[in-house]
Amino acid sequence: MKLDLQDFRTIVANSATAAQEASPQILDLRTGSVFRAILEANASVALWMQWLLVRLLRNARAATSGGADLDSWMADFSFARLPATSARATVTFSRIDAGAIALVPVGTRVRTADGARAFVVIADPTSSAWDIATQSFCLDPGDTAVDVPVEAEGPGTAWNVQARAITLISSVLAGVDAVSNALPASGGRDSEGDDDFRRRFVTFINSRSRATTMAIESAIDSIQQGLSHSILENVDTAGRASPGNFLIIVDDGSGGPSEALLTAVRAAVDGVRPIGSRFAVRAPVVIEVAVRVTIAFIQDADRSSVVAAVTTRVATYVNGLAVGASLPASRVAQLAYDASPFVTNVTSVTLNGGAADLHPDLFSVIRAASVAVIA
CATH class of the missing domain: 1.10.286 (GTP Cyclohydrolase I; Chain A, domain 1)
Structure with missing residues (x-):
């Protein structure tokens, strides 16, 4: 009106x-x-x-309200805005003298070069360097470096820092000299925006009392931001035919979602699944890709800035691919052009040493093992 x-x-x-x-x-x-x-x-x-x-x-009206007023409107339906999430990164602790054992315990704090963003070392039992007894990552004699996962101390996109931005060790750490992140941090998201909140509410209402794919997707999307998923019908966890069973592959952007997250997905799906059906929830198979991009740029441009911009843009895109999504080599070239106005040509793009596109199956997700920009 x-x-x-x-x-x-x-x-x-x-x-x-x-x-x-x-x-x-x-x-x-x-x-x-x-x-x-x-x-x-x-x-x-x-x-x-x-x-x-x-x-x-x-x-x-939900269509015209915003902020706290929209939250209050949605609360009448027990429907909440998704909170902000924290960024994660892999950092490399290194040392010059590798003669003795050195430990990097959980809780070790590192910072960006300007000191504005802090990250904390978190546990990774799958790492070969993980020592469960000391709850630390171990640098054995002869080891000069170890890769360690870290999580931002605060939530939001501001913690999605660029590659090589984390360079300060702010905790007392004996036997370790330096720290750096080869790839940018990712996964940090601000709290759900009003438009996304409204769109998810529409899906929520449309899926009520329906044991459909939409209902299952709505249940998964309501857990946290940044989830990608693939729903496969009439197959078991190995991909074999299994009538009445459906398989859900879930990823939070890391390639290895925690067991707590998978448990939360199981509980949410169990509340909306069709009666008489069976289902399973699992993490995706990670396909690591080594990306190599050769570029030319304007002569007066700062080489390190151009390389950093292209590296960040490509790594962020690859690490944000959804479950089952392909990685075309041509898309990587486009990302290089978009990353900096100083890029004049992309002469070659290789993925794992080849020029062919990568096409994972619906069980897999592509993640960047390394991004090398040659300029």
Whole structure:
């Protein structure tokens, strides 16, 4: 409905017209007169009440409300906005003297070069360097470096720092000299925006009381931001035919979602699955890709800045691919051009040493093992 709103001048003019029509005498409506002052005072109150009504109508609908008002509207349906998530990265701790054992314990803090963003070492039992007894990553005699996962201390996109941005060790760490991240941090997201919140609510409403693919997808999407998934019907966890069974492959952008996340997905799907059906939830098979891009750039441009921009753009894209999504070599070339206006040519792109595109199956996800930009 279109509202017939009036500004201050219109309200005063309409009030003066109505008053004059009802009076047998000519009213003094000159600037500074008492009667005009009364009309203008009433117009100010009317303008304020008009604003209150507009705001009330705006907040009464999910389509026009926003922020905390939209949260309150959605809360009537027990539907919550997805919170912000923390970025993760892999950093390399290195040393010059490799003569003795050195430990990098969980909780070790590292920072970006400007000190603004802090990251904390987290456990990774799958790492060959992990020592469960000390809850640390171990540098044995002869080892000069070890790769360690870290998580940002705060949530949000601001922690998706570029490659080689993490260079400071802010915890006391004996026997370790330096730290760096070869690839940019990823996975940090701000809290769900109003538009995404509304779109997810529409899917939520449309999937109620329906044991459909949409209902299952809505249940998964309501767990946290940044999840990608693939739903395979009538197959078991090995991909063999299994009528009445469906398989869900879930990834949070890391390639190795935690068991806690997989458990949360199982619980959410169990609430909407068809009766009499069986299902399984598993992490994807990670296909690591070594990306090599050769570029040319404007002679006056700063080489390190151009290389860093292309590296970050390519790594962010590859590490953000959904489960089952392909990686075309031509797309990598386009990313290089988009990363910096100083890039004039992309002479070659190789994926794992070849020029062919990568096409994973629906059980797999592509992640960057390395991104080398030659300029």
